[in-house]
């Protein structure tokens with residue numbers, strides 16, 4: 376099903392890269408939520424923004440659920456190989472099959488054992504987070520409990536902080552760790568959010584993972600994007616962080632439906 380030589384080239388583009396990507400302030404950053412097998416969504420994002428004025432940050436969950444996981448991942452891998460500085464693919468929980476299998480997993484279950492192994496190992500190399508100097512951090516799920524953003528580079532795959540970042544949900548209420556949350560997924564409240572944001576001196580968290588979450592949480596400081604029709608015909612949203620713009624909350628980013 377997969378072109379394994381393409382997967383090999385993609386692996387080379389990821390090898391040696393940091394877990395925390397630092398985004399260039401001179402380009403407009405475009406954040407893209409879960410695409411989940413919606414190849415058309417990814418192609419539309421690339422058609423609009425894949426150029427040297429923008430840097431694309433996909434927030435994870437490229438496979439399972441939607442109709443074309445193979446096609447979606449193939450388009451993303453080709454883009455990364457062609458222009459690695461224009462596109463960053465963060466790790467979602469659906470890319471962590473090598474360390475934390477889950478169910479249902481229609482895409483992963485469809486692979487033969489060799490493909491499954493190669494792809495799972497390759498996707499284990501994806502970065503966990505991206506930082507923009509305007510004070511914006513992007514992850515798939517929730518915040519890691521660290522003292523400095525640089526510590527994200529030391530977070531081990533499969534560790535507690537890794538699980539917060541890839542599996543964590545936010546709950547619009549008081550509290551710190553609300554584990555276990557919805558369906559046993561880790562969940563975190565407002566007090567945890569503001570404690571970590573303050574400690575890391577961040578203005579905005581941009582994330583995906585939770586299609587039923589409101590677009591803005593926590594006074595607009597937490598922005599949740601979903602960019603797939605896998606769960607229904609709702610808007611496929613992306614968020615633009617314009618170069619040079621002062622950011623105080625998620626309302627200072629531009630939300631577009633594609």
Ligand SMILES: [Mn+2]
Nearest residue numbers: 436467468584
């Ligand atoms: Mn997810």
